[in-house]
Amino acid sequence: MGLHRVVEPAGVLPQAAWRLDPRPEIAPNEVRIRVERLNLDAASFRQLWEKHDGDGDAVRAEVLEIVATRGKMQNPVTGSGGMLIGTVEEAGRRSPLGFKPGERVATLVSLTLTPLVITDGLSGWDGRSEQVPCDGWAILFARSIAAVLPEDLDPQLSLAVLDVCGAPALTGRVVSRYVAERAARGGAPVTVAVVGGAGKSGSLSLAAARRAGAGRTVGVVPVAAERDALVAAGLADAVVVADARDPVALSTAVTSALGMPADVTVVCVDVPGCEHGAVLATADGGTVVFFSMATSFAAAALGAEGLAADVTMLVGNGYVPGHAELALGLLRDEPGVRGLFEARLAAD
């Protein structure tokens, strides 16, 4: 678990630590990665971008400062990190991860718990994108999750998919359960709403919901351009434009598109204040899955109570067994998903 890398405060796990020890010497169960690229969490990059009014140099300086101070890339405001790709430099003899030196890998655990040193001053990054070219090293622990990058896919494409692969896996699992229960009781088709349906985790979640047997799906997007892109991708039965922060607008849009509130609502947008709308958009007995790191626990808990809404609310766990394979499979099989990802990468 990497407890020996925690510098302060003592006794917490690496993710909760203020500062980690990123020294390059590895323990027998650790792996050292030569880093080539960081992929900052969207909420984290957005906060830095807004704080510095879009000044890329200032964003870069703050990322360098955070990593130098904390020994990891964890945004102090959002609490979130991101992930990285690189090459295995040295693998301890007792590491259970099975990596060999020279393999190109992506980490699937958050940067918030990954010891990291940056050695190039981020000279190849303009501070204007979540994708950060980078030289330096990072340490993986025994229980860290990482994947060898597939050879048939562009590494940046793989990285973008792996970054959010927990979302389609958990969405698929939740929708499958409703489909099975509904089939046993002979009820109506299962309905699914994905808020932020044109984004990375959103488009994968729509594809996963359909594959899991959802009868009708709706993607909610904030602007017309995203609506057009998601309609063209063909991943949802309906696409609607609504401000997810407006509870009445969001719930009305979802309910109109599905003909009823959603059995499962998946929140994939990285803006605060979507909790109440998601709850209102969901049927009694339904489930809301929150994947956005901008989610407020108190707003969700008190909002559902205040609305007397009998909904199950899940904290989106980024880890589900088999999540990387599932997400990469969706990318390969669904041209609509692949198109959205490639357009997004091209725009970055």
Add this chain to the structure above:
Amino acid sequence: MGLHRVVEPAGVLPQAAWRLDPRPEIAPNEVRIRVERLNLDAASFRQLWEKHDGDGDAVRAEVLEIVATRGKMQNPVTGSGGMLIGTVEEAGRRSPLGFKPGERVATLVSLTLTPLVITDGLSGWDGRSEQVPCDGWAILFARSIAAVLPEDLDPQLSLAVLDVCGAPALTGRVVSRYVAERAARGGAPVTVAVVGGAGKSGSLSLAAARRAGAGRTVGVVPVAAERDALVAAGLADAVVVADARDPVALSTAVTSALGMPADVTVVCVDVPGCEHGAVLATADGGTVVFFSMATSFAAAALGAEGLAADVTMLVGNGYVPGHAELALGLLRDEPGVRGLFEARLAAD
């Protein structure tokens, strides 16, 4: 939903609003309550108490200031509120709540969305307890949940139970599902850990878990005095002392007491930093239910991912149909629960 009571910002639901309009004139679907007592949320009171170094006068002044400024009692730091008891003063002709003037009721929705005016300057409160004697009025909306106070129980006792009645209801529901699945597959008994087992929501959750068919339960408490009280109450098969903020200590204590990690872990302590320990204490395929308003969404999500823990994490929804009746029934039927509640009220 009370949208017409929202003053700022416009368009949000009352719980998310900065300020509500608490004017006494009611709409046809509203109810006005003459308030006699507020019960502040534990996390909120604790924050105020610590901020003011235990100065009761300063705590009282800040509560008055919050209510005067916001038109509701919502702690700006914790985001949480509490509940109230009072007497129905006027019920709109289209209110679906079914109350008559003169009935003594407790609100089961949070104070964070309840328009409130205090008229006595809280002169009967010393600022040193969560229980706040109070004169003033409050407004209930059409979908607000409130219960007529049972005549066979002390009102303060009922209030204390109703304040946390979502926890035993959701715990019972989750444990029942594991028990049913385990019975169908012929597996081992279901194990349950309740962190903060000697508290209000914790003791009710332990009783609910046992009633739902849990095979073995453990209550985790922070100090020896609570251990002795919970052992005497007889609500758990094992009681252990551990610091819930120390992930290794918590998971070791739970795993030792149960002989394995818990199938269901319920977090009922109002201190930050318990997320990782709860995840570590839970078996793969298990569920963590977070009832503490001190829970960090990001810490839970990233913690589980970082530990590669395949656990389902639930945001504790304070509303489950039938929750008030279930909790009051547990209080009546379980002398151990009643004893803990009465001792806690006596100590307040």
